[in-house]
Amino acid sequence: MKSLSVxxxxxxxxxxxxxxxxxxxxxxxxxxxxxxxxxxxxxxLAAASLNLIMGFGGMMSFGHAAYxxxxxxxxxxLAQEGIGSGFIQFPVALAAxxxxxxxxxxxxxxxxxxxxxxxxxxxxxxxxxxxxGLARYGGDDGLTIYxxxxxxxxxxxxxxxxxxxLCLACLFGVIFLIWRIVNSRFxxxxxxxxxxxxxMQAIGFPAKRYQLVCFVISGTMCGLAGALLAxxxxxxxxxxxxxxxxGDLMVMVILGGMGTLFGPVMGAVVFLLLxxxxxxxxxxxxxxxxxxxxxxxxxGRGGIMGVLGRAGRG
Amino acid sequence: xxxxxxxxxxxxxxxxxxxxxxxxxxxVFGIMDLVNLAHGSLYMMGAYFAATFAAWxxxxxxxxxxxxxxxxxxxxxxEVTALRHLYGRDHLDHVLATFGLILFFNEAVRLIWGPAGLxxxxxxxxxxxxxxLPGIHYPAYRLAIxxxxxxxxxxxxxxxxxxxxxxxxxxxxxxxxMIGALGINIKLLYxxxxxxxxxxxxxxxxxxxxxxxxxxxxGENILILxxxxxxxxxxxxxxGAFLAAIFVGMIDTLGRAFLPNLLRQxxxxxxxxxxxxxxxSMLIYLLMAIVLVVRPEGLFPANRR
Numbered sequence: 001m002k003s004l005s006v007x008x009x010x011x012x013x014x015x016x017x018x019x020x021x022x023x024x025x026x027x028x029x030x031x032x033x034x035x036x037x038x039x040x041x042x043x044x045l046a047a048a049s050l051n052l053i054m055g056f057g058g059m060m061s062f063g064h065a066a067y068x069x070x071x072x073x074x075x076x077x078l079a080q081e082g083i084g085s086g087f088i089q090f091p092v093a094l095a096a097x098x099x100x101x102x103x104x105x106x107x108x109x110x111x112x113x114x115x116x117x118x119x120x121x122x123x124x125x126x127x128x129x130x131x132x133g134l135a136r137y138g139g140d141d142g143l144t145i146y147x148x149x150x151x152x153x154x155x156x157x158x159x160x161x162x163x164x165x166l167c168l169a170c171l172f173g174v175i176f177l178i179w180r181i182v183n184s185r186f187x188x189x190x191x192x193x194x195x196x197x198x199x200m201q202a203i204g205f206p207a208k209r210y211q212l213v214c215f216v217i218s219g220t221m222c223g224l225a226g227a228l229l230a231x232x233x234x235x236x237x238x239x240x241x242x243x244x245x246x247g248d249l250m251v252m253v254i255l256g257g258m259g260t261l262f263g264p265v266m267g268a269v270v271f272l273l274l275x276x277x278x279x280x281x282x283x284x285x286x287x288x289x290x291x292x293x294x295x296x297x298x299x300g301r302g303g304i305m306g307v308l309g310r311a312g313r314g
Numbered sequence: 315x316x317x318x319x320x321x322x323x324x325x326x327x328x329x330x331x332x333x334x335x336x337x338x339x340x341x342v343f344g345i346m347d348l349v350n351l352a353h354g355s356l357y358m359m360g361a362y363f364a365a366t367f368a369a370w371x372x373x374x375x376x377x378x379x380x381x382x383x384x385x386x387x388x389x390x391x392x393e394v395t396a397l398r399h400l401y402g403r404d405h406l407d408h409v410l411a412t413f414g415l416i417l418f419f420n421e422a423v424r425l426i427w428g429p430a431g432l433x434x435x436x437x438x439x440x441x442x443x444x445x446x447l448p449g450i451h452y453p454a455y456r457l458a459i460x461x462x463x464x465x466x467x468x469x470x471x472x473x474x475x476x477x478x479x480x481x482x483x484x485x486x487x488x489x490x491x492m493i494g495a496l497g498i499n500i501k502l503l504y505x506x507x508x509x510x511x512x513x514x515x516x517x518x519x520x521x522x523x524x525x526x527x528x529x530x531x532x533g534e535n536i537l538i539l540x541x542x543x544x545x546x547x548x549x550x551x552x553x554g555a556f557l558a559a560i561f562v563g564m565i566d567t568l569g570r571a572f573l574p575n576l577l578r579q580x581x582x583x584x585x586x587x588x589x590x591x592x593x594x595s596m597l598i599y600l601l602m603a604i605v606l607v608v609r610p611e612g613l614f615p616a617n618r619r
Contacts, residue, residue, distance in 0.1 A: 060406055107603050110610040114349050114405045115549070118541040119606065125538045126599035133592030243538065247413045254410055286421035293414030297407045298399055 007308040011262045014269065018168060022161045034160055036276065041167045042228045044268035045174055047252040049221035052178050054250070055259030056187065057214045058194030062117045063104070063124025064249050067097045067219050069131055069241030071226020076143040076236040086149030086157070090227050097223025098216050100127070105215035109208050112197075124246055131238040142237025149231055157231050167228055171265070174221050179261055181217070190214045251293060257305025266304050319450055321571045322564075327456050329563020330463035334518035336540040336547070336555040337470060338511025344487040344550025345507050348397060349405050351412040353515055353540070354533025355419035356392075360385045360516025361523040361532065362423060365432040374437045381520045382513055389512020393505050401504070420530050431529035434520075459521050466517065467556060474552065483507060487550055539566075542598055546605050548612025557614060562598050569597040 018041065025034040046068060053059040074093035083089065108119045137143045148157040157163050181187045189210050192200045201207050230236040239245075248271070256267025274292075278285035300307060339353050363384045368377025396415065400408055436455055443451035474480035482503055485493045494500040519533065526532065543562050547554030574590035581589065605613060 054406075060409070062409065107606050110606050111545075114343070115545060115610075117349065117405065117409060118545055119602070122538055122542050122545070122599055122602060125535075126596055129595035130592045133595060135588055135591075243534070244413075244416075247409075250406075251410060251413070254406070284421050284425050286417040287425065290414040290416070290418030290421065293417070294396060294411045297411040297414070 006311055007305055010308055011266070014262075014266060022164055026161075031160070034164055036272075038160075038164050038167055038232055039229075040268055040272045041164070041171050042225050042232060043249070043252065043272065044265040045167070045171045045228070046222050046225035047249050047256070047264035047268045048171070048174055048178060049218045049225065050249050051253045051258065051260075051264040052181070052221070053215055053218040054253055055263070056178075056182055056194065057190045057211060057218075059109075059211060059215060060113075060117045060250075061108075061120040061215075061218075062243070062246050062250065063120035063122075063127075064218075064222055065241045065243070065245035066100065066104075066124035066127040067222035068226040068229055068245065069127060069236070069238065070097050070100055071223035071228075072230035072236035072240055073131060073134075073137070073143070073226075074223075075149060075227045075230040076145050077137055079145050079147060079149075080137060080143060084147050084150045086151040089149045090224070093227035094220050094223050097226070098220040101216040101219025102212070105212045105219070109211055109215065121243055121246065124241060125243055128238050128241045128243070131241060138237070140238060142235055142239070145230060145234045145236065148234065149227070163231070167232075170224060170228060174224070175261060175265070177221075181214075182261075186210065186213070255296060255300075255303050257303035260303075260305040263303055263305040270304065316450055317571070319447065320452065321568055323446075323452055323456065323460070324571075325564035325567035326560065327460050327463075327563070328567050329560035330460060330467070331518050331522055332536070332539055332543055332563050333467060333556050333559035334463060334514045334521075335536060336543040336559050337467075337552055338514040339537075339540050340544050340547070340550055340552060340555045341483070341507055342511045343544070345483060345490075346401055346504050347490075348400060349408040349412070350397070350511075351409060351537065352392070352415035352419065353511070354537030355416050356385055356389060356512045356515040356533070357519035357522075357536065358423065358528075358530070358533035359388060359419065360519030361434070361528040362427060362432065363516070364520035364523055365434040365528045366427075368434055374434075374440070377434075378520050382516055385516025385519075386509050386513040389516075390505055390509040392512070393508040397508065398501075398504070416534070423530050429530065431527040434523040434528060436524045455524060462517075462521065466514070470514075470552065479503075479506070539598070542602050544612075546602055546613060548615035551612070551614050554612060554614030558612075562601070565601060566594075566598050569594040573597070 018037070021037050022034060025031060046064065049067075050061065050064045053061055071093040074096045075089045078084075078089050078092060104120065104123045108116055108123070111119060131137075132140045148163075151157070155162055155166055157166065182191070189200065189205055193205070193207050193211060197207050226240070229240070252267035252271045253264045254267070255271055256265065257263030275285065275289065278288055282288075296303075302309070335353065335357060338356075339350065342348050342350050342353070360381055363381035364378050366377075367380040367384070368374050371377050371380070392415075396411070400411055440455040440458060442454050444454045444457055446452045446457070472480075474483055482493065482498055485498075486500070486503060486507075490500070493503075515533075518536075522532075522536075539562065543555055543558045546562065547556075547558030573594045574586065577586040577590050577593070580586070
């Protein structure tokens with residue numbers, strides 16, 4: 001019981017911090033922290049979506065950054081063609097991600113385990129190369145988005161605080177959705193498939209169909225993160241989908257605690273703050289980050305949530 | 315005709331290089347059950363070592379040989395210090411830990427050699443064009459790559475199929491616990507296999523170095539091609555890796571060379587020149603998708619279990 005309260009307390013503290021952050025930023029005049037945390041929240045959203053298939057579904061996707069790119073390019077390409085309305089851009093971003101997830105998922109789910117890791121990685125890399133080949137939309141150099149998505153007066157994405165709260169609302173919405181999914185009959189089947197696929201199949205569940213639906217839901221959620229990210233940076237380029245970004249997302253999920261509701265958010269906050277901090281200390285921050293990851297894998301089972309749980313129990 | 319022969323040889327050469335990389339990856343996976351993303355870093359280190367040693371000694375061949383030894387040693391050190399502790403753990407742990415190693419290697423290279431790339435100049439005797447058919451010349455260096463890679467493939471085949479160590483390697487791939495129980499020093503065998511895989515990756519890197527520039531991250535894109543090859547060929551199968559590597563090398567090279575012209579005959583000029591680069595980089599992934607639909611376990615699975 002006490003173990004629950006420690007991780008719950010830390011989570012609540014973090015969430016309260018995220019909600020109150022713009023207030024602090026306004027009072028202290030520190031605009032940078034607001035921009036930084038907008039990015040953190042968007043990537044936390046992407047990590048949460050990855051956690052749905054990785055933590056709860058046992059599908060180790062190493063190509064999740066592809067959806068960041070697809071969502072981003074949907075916004076960027078429509079903006080380039082003169083369609084600035086967010087009411088068109090966002091649904092298109094979500095639909096494009098869902099269709100990509102459907103095709104890639106249907107192919108990748110024919111395999112399992114390490115094959116699945118390699119194949120999702122390879123398809124994401126394919127998306128990267130396709131984006132690099134889009135000469136009309138900037139190719140390798142990427143695409144500048146001159147106007148953020150326009151929600152005709154409902155919400156102004158150009159306003160930092162409004163945009164921050166939009167991202168935060170999306171994050172909370174997605175986590176609420178994941179919570180509902182995980183505790184639904186559908187979610188229980190998917191989690192059952194993670195533990196023992198053969199047994200679930202023997203009971204009579206069409207395993208691949210359940211996994212595919214879960215895969216598509218996760219991809220669509222990540223597409224939303226992509227659309228937000230493109231609006232945040234006013235820019236989208238193939239680099240968004242580079243495979244190291246998929247690796248970063250995986251690290252966030254593991255770091256925070258796979259298969260926990262708020263673990264990925266915690267992981268994203270810690271990972272990106274650590275990256276920011278180390279890059280201020282030394283230009284060669286990855287020299288520390290790399291071995292740190294190795295150590296976390298070797299000794300930190302269950303991520304931050306796991307450690308907090310043990311600390312509470314100990 | 316000239317172009318076709320030339321591109322055909324280019325494809326063969328690229329495929330053989332990919333094989334050297336994929337062979338090490340599939341050996342390590344087949345025997346130690348370890349997913350090693352940092353394999354591409356060993357490829358990069360091979361190229362950097364070769365460029366450095368060749369500049370020191372003034373001889374390309376001497377530098378290449380020293381670089382080969384250096385990557386072998388680096389692989390062994392890496393196995394003993396870090397990767398040994400990952401055996402028997404979840405594949406996800408392997409992915410994350412070796413992902414961390416990639417970050418480390420890229421940054422270490424930036425620290426030691428600087429962010430700018432290096433060049434590895436060829437000696438004069440390797441730059442002359444060699445007549446291969448009447449009227450058709452091909453660069454000597456690319457021919458040398460084909461010969462060396464084929465030799466290494468042959469040695470690897472003989473080594474794995476005909477020697478005692480090869481027998482142990484095959485036994486390790488089919489049943490790890492059993493050969494340990496039979497009194498074989500399995501730790502030493504693992505270290506040797508990893509060192510061999512590292513040396514193969516280093517060889518691929520140093521041979522590719524004079525054609526492309528030696529730069530940070532050079533191992534990452536080619537590593538993903540090696541993954542595609544393993545998926546197509548079947549995990550743990552060296553024969554599958556060989557055939558799939560040649561296949562992928564050919565399709566990628568020939569696709570890039572001839573697809574734009576083919577498309578131009580079907581589509582309008584503008585549409586073709588837009589679609590061609592994207593489509594030709596998609597080709598091998600489409601191939602992989604087809605293989606997955608037809609035979610999800612790969613074309614030549616090492617089904618010995």
